[in-house]
Amino acid sequence: MKPVNGGIIYVFPFITYLDGRKSICTIPSGYVQPALSESDYQDLNDEFGLETALIKAVVEVESHGSEFLLRELPPARPKILFEGHWFFRLTPKPVSRSRPDLSYLRWDKSKYKGGSAEWERLLDAMEIDEIQALKSASFGLGQVMGFNYSLAGCSSIQQFVQENFAGAYWQVRHMMNFIVNQGLLDELRRKDWAGFARGYNGASYRRNEYDTKLERAYNKHFVSTVSRWSGEATA
Numbered sequence: 496m497k498p499v500n501g502g503i504i505y506v507f508p509f510i511t512y513l514d515g516r517k518s519i520c521t522i523p524s525g526y527v528q529p530a531l532s533e534s535d536y537q538d539l540n541d542e543f544g545l546e547t548a549l550i551k552a553v554v555e556v557e558s559h560g561s562e563f564l565l566r567e568l569p570p571a572r573p574k575i576l577f578e579g580h581w582f583f584r585l586t587p588k589p590v591s592r593s594r595p596d597l598s599y600l601r602w603d604k605s606k607y608k609g610g611s612a613e614w615e616r617l618l619d620a621m622e623i624d625e626i627q628a629l630k631s632a633s634f635g636l637g638q639v640m641g642f643n644y645s646l647a648g649c650s651s652i653q654q655f656v657q658e659n660f661a662g663a664y665w666q667v668r669h670m671m672n673f674i675v676n677q678g679l680l681d682e683l684r685r686k687d688w689a690g691f692a693r694g695y696n697g698a699s700y701r702r703n704e705y706d707t708k709l710e711r712a713y714n715k716h717f718v719s720t721v722s723r724w725s726g727e728a729t730a
Contacts, residue, residue: 502526503660505653507625509618514568516611517618520660522570528563529662531636543671548716549683553670553695555712556705557638562663564611573659573666575632577616578640579606582631585642586624594619602699626652634659637670648672686713 502523509517522528536547554560563571583591583598590598596606597620608616613632620628629652630642639647644655647669658665674680674695682691688706696705 503657505657507621509621512568516567516572517614518570518572519618519621520657522660526570527662528570528660529664530562531663531667535664535667539667539671543675543680545680545684546717548713549686550667550671551716552709552712553674553683554636554667555716556708557670558636560636562636562666564614567611570660572611572614573635574638575613575617575634576607576638577613577620577628577632579603579616579631581640581642582620582624582628585627585630588624590620590623594623597623629656635666635669636663637666637673639669639673643673646673646676648676686710 503526504521505519506521507519509519510521511517536550539545539550540547551560558574561574563573565571577597579597579599580602583600586598591600597616599606607613617628617632620631630640630644633640634655641652641655644652647655649655649658649669655669658669674683677694679691679694682694688710689700692700692706692709696703700706
């Protein structure tokens, strides 16, 4: 496994950039948040014995293939979704009375604001309950929930956040570690879309057509992979 390039530090209260963005990690000057390369995918293929097309399919369905908020100036913040129903469950404070936009009993898609605005929701929640707010957001390429940081291979929620800022490789490793630790690797290998969807996305996966989206994404990436192999063979 590649070492995390040092110098990324979790901070709270957050820092504010000149453009007004707020962040919970400091990034060294000149640090590049690397994207995933085909070589990285091949390394994951070798390590986990999983088709590259399958890995790419999960990434696409979870985050549309984007690990960071690409419209932001570097250093960009990881793509996240803040899940208020989890914040409701995880914090004992009666947040739903004062901030019903941040804390509510059941999953509610209408509460999402998307993009950079999800960070505003998270940072507002952190002002109320720092750790439980972090645990209530999904991060990065695999959209792994913060409360699953140990299943993602991290010893603390702060390490999980730092690695999400570090680059796409560490984000996808969180995803793969979660898949392995949840016992979902065989389902993915067998292309048991419904079984994998249930374990990765929850019992309500059908509501979002997670299984059919996953199958569609896999078929697309499989065709792309075969085409690339064919092109290399005839070059």
